[in-house]
């Protein structure tokens with residue numbers, strides 16, 4: 001068991017090294033195409049961010065909001081702790097992935113939209129199941145052997161809670177080499193510990209390398225490499241706004257002639273410029289001396305129990321991020337000791353995240369971004385810590401073995417990680433957009 005584990009770590013180290021090398025080649029070929037954003041562009045972008053879109057909106061160059069959508073403004077889902085923050089569970093989003101099968105080898109992805117401008121475009125889980133039905137199992141001959149397949153539901157659903165956009169511009173500009181090297185060091189350190197007989201370290205997780213070779217760093221599944229691409233997808237999928245990078249989402253139910261771009265190239269650049277300029281969160285110690293001492297002590301414990309292994313405080317030139325931007329599984333592996341792999345007809349590429357793999361969320365601003373976890377199912381910081389199993393199990397055990405005052409000190413430290421104060425000034429705009 002242990003030798004196997006070491007073998008895999010070695011293999012992981014080699015693949016991390018290869019990833020870094022491939023990136024160095026790509027990075028030298030890449031360059032930033034857009035000129036610098038001005039304050040005026042950011043201001044215009046903020047107006048687009050808070051604008052409440054309607055169907056056939058006079059501000060749009062196409063059909064405006066929809067045909068299918070989840071809310072009528074960016075601010076409706078990004079408001080907690082200030083404009084650009086996270087969202088409440090009422091604004092959670094349901095995403096689906098349809099896995100490839102022998103009949104349809106393409107992977108389909110999208111959102112099950114909560115709203116439509118017209119009843120005939122309304123979407124539902126039922127509709128999705130009808131469009132992509134369960135494939136009945138049975139005995140099939142594969143490579144000369146008879147293999148028993150279970151019934152296979154190609155549709156995977158995920159409910160996700162809005163992520164705060166504070167400091168996204170810094171994450172966007174963070175060097176990919178720095179992120180990959182941080183991970184390579186983690187894998188090497190873990191291998192060293194395992195060779196020394198210590199198997200009680202948190203799993204190092206893995207990078208999400210996108211099909212074009214870039215590192216995914218935004219979103220719960222690290223599914224996008226840049227703010228610009230995420231914003232394009234958010235316009236198209238959440239609001240139904242076609243833009244220069246992406247067509248607006250089409251209804252599941254019915255074809256529609258609806259390809260018009262709602263945002264011009266310039267408007268789209270303004271919106272991206274605004275999101276990239278949303279200030280980074282801050283660390284603010286309490287003024288009360290006892291609470292202050294507890295938070296400082298908690299910060300030390302955060303590192304000594306191992307939280308900082310995944311919630312890496314600094315990467316490259318970004319200090320206070322508290323994330324390795326890697327995918328991890330926090331699901332318990334105890335069970336009955338066996339992993340039940342579902343036999344699928346067409347396997348996904350190895351780099352595709354498994355259903356239980358999620359990107360380590362940056363903890364900056366975490367005091368103002370409840371509820372927690374990808375689905376927003378956890379209400380308090382303490383409960384969020386206890387929910388860590390899988391890769392994080394050794395760390396959770398170490399946390400649980402701390403005396404209660406020390407556990408509370410870790411939580412007190414997390415409470416110092418706050419939304420930027422500037423963002424709070426937009427309270428009126430936010431209230432109007434709730």
Ligand code: HEC
Pocket residue numbers: 049070071072073074075076077078087091092093095160161162163164165168217218219220221227230231234235238239271275
């Ligand atoms: C209906 C709610 C909703 C609306 C409206 C919405 N978002 Fe989001 N946003 C989300 C959710 C949920 C996520 C996390 C999705 C995921 O990763 O699966 C997210 C994530 C993001 C991210 C990635 C943040 C990060 O650090 O990883 C960006 C950028 C973003 N949204 C920008 C926007 C912009 C710009 C708009 C308006 C065009 C917008 N969003 C509208 C719900 C929403």
Ligand code: HEC
Pocket residue numbers: 202203302305306307308309310311327328329330358359360361362363366369371372373374375381384385388391392395396399410414
């Ligand atoms: C093995 C890596 C790993 C370790 C170790 C780890 N975390 Fe996490 N943490 C994650 C991942 C991944 C998530 C998101 C999981 C999800 O959404 O399903 C997360 C989520 C969180 C959240 C919720 C954040 C949000 O925005 O929803 C908090 C708070 C948190 N961790 C704190 C801690 C603390 C404190 C420790 C140490 C006691 C710790 N973590 C140890 C990987 C880790």
